[in-house]
Amino acid sequence: MTSLPERAEVVVVGAGLAGLSAATRLAAAGCDVHLLEAGGHAGGRLATERIDGFVVDRGFQVLNTGYPRVADLDLGALQLGWFWPGAVLRTDDGRAHRLVDPRRRPGAALGTLRAPVGSLVEKAAIGAFAARAAYVPVPRLLRARETTAEQALLRARVGGAALERFFRPFLAGVLLERELATSSRYLDLLWRSFARGGFGLPACGMQTVGEQLAARVGGGRVHLGVRVSAVAGDRVDSDAGSVRADAVVVAADPATAAQLLPGVAASAPRQVTTHLHVLPRSPWPAPLIVLGRPEGHVVNSAVVTDAQPRYSPDGRALVASSTMAPTREADVRDEVARLHGVAAADLEHLTSVTVPGAQPAALPPLRLRQPVDLGGGLFVCGDHRDTPSIQGAMASGARAARAVLRSLRPRSPAGGPADPPAAGATSSTGAA
Ligand SMILES: Cc1cc2nc3c(=O)[nH]c(=O)nc-3n(C[C@H](O)[C@H](O)[C@H](O)COP(=O)(O)OP(=O)(O)OC[C@H]3O[C@@H](n4cnc5c(N)ncnc54)[C@H](O)[C@@H]3O)c2cc1C
8 A cells, every 4th residue: 555645736545437527637747636435446446356357347237338438448448348339139939039239230231120129110119219310419319208217118109019029128237227217318228328328348347448558547546455444625534544635526326425524415325246157168059138028137138258268277168147136046947048048067166246335326316426525525426326337427527527636726727617418418419
């Protein structure tokens, strides 16, 4: 652990993507900024470990390159491996069907057209829903009447088999809830980013996204293993000592932010359990996420090494299967085997992880772009200030950095203009 300075111009509490996004901008603007992080790595909820040579992310998650703030990353250096834009669903007769975005994989269009998710009219409704999210300007999307994600899909005539076999399990794996009670506005923004980007996994795991940003903040300024116990606008107390600062940015997870900052409320946390198995080889010809069945525990299961072969040390396949409620490996083994069409005995259990605070809920009314400047030199950012996503975390960090610069260096152009109101501002970023 590097020793803390007695004073710094800015202290950022928490080195998740929000804190790192704020700190990289402040460092680039010439600020003397220090990051205090309780955990042992930079990247927060993007965490990776090596188990028996396999690259294992702490819960299955992907980097969606349709997120506007991904522009801040050096994607080339991450050496992303890609999932195809779509999913596989299994029907009662055990057959596997592909549902793939035909714009980007025209070769898979015929299979998609034949997938058992309703009549041609119902399939046209799926296409119309996707096209609206992809091409309607963000301010118009955000002006649409807000409801739940489920109600919005039904309103778009996406119901029946399309909802139960495709949208519900697909979205449950992203929103971490099966009821689809999430805001329809967030669904629109999310689907927009899906339609515009790809799903990638970095060669050395999701944690490298955060580590890439941490390297830009500079050596000696990211203090790992330092837990902050109290903050004020001019002082931060931690288990490694106190630091005086002109500005303090709290970029901790929602629950800790609410503890450290009176007046900041944490929305309900969503949790996920991910089971990791090893197979001798992948049973699939293409890198696609396999959707869980309505009666099962598993919402999705993916051979992650199909997308990113570097997650495996030796060519064996690594399978990540997620459930919303906490499950034991024995609860899901047969189901995972059926989804992939393999024998349960072929699945070698590697590890399982439950992440209790994986994401904050985004129920209606969606509150985009919540204030980041709390006054008196105190600032806040994190996915709970924007949307519960990598995009939301990074966008809120960027906003917090601009607010800090406006407060510390009012005449500097680096501060930029004050944040415009929510709808207008997101139109420039297409934020999700
Ligand atoms: C399993 C899983 C799957 C996900 N899937 C996706 C996905 O596919 N797409 C997507 O966009 N998003 C996904 N997310 C959500 C996304 O990872 C988060 O929204 C985002 O990483 C949050 O970043 P953050 O910086 O706001 O918070 P965090 O990453 O939580 O960072 C906060 C940091 O503050 C530190 N901290 C807390 N308390 C203190 C303290 N007292 N002192 C010092 N430091 C402290 C923490 O250790 C942490 O490093 C997923 C999350 C998980 C866990």
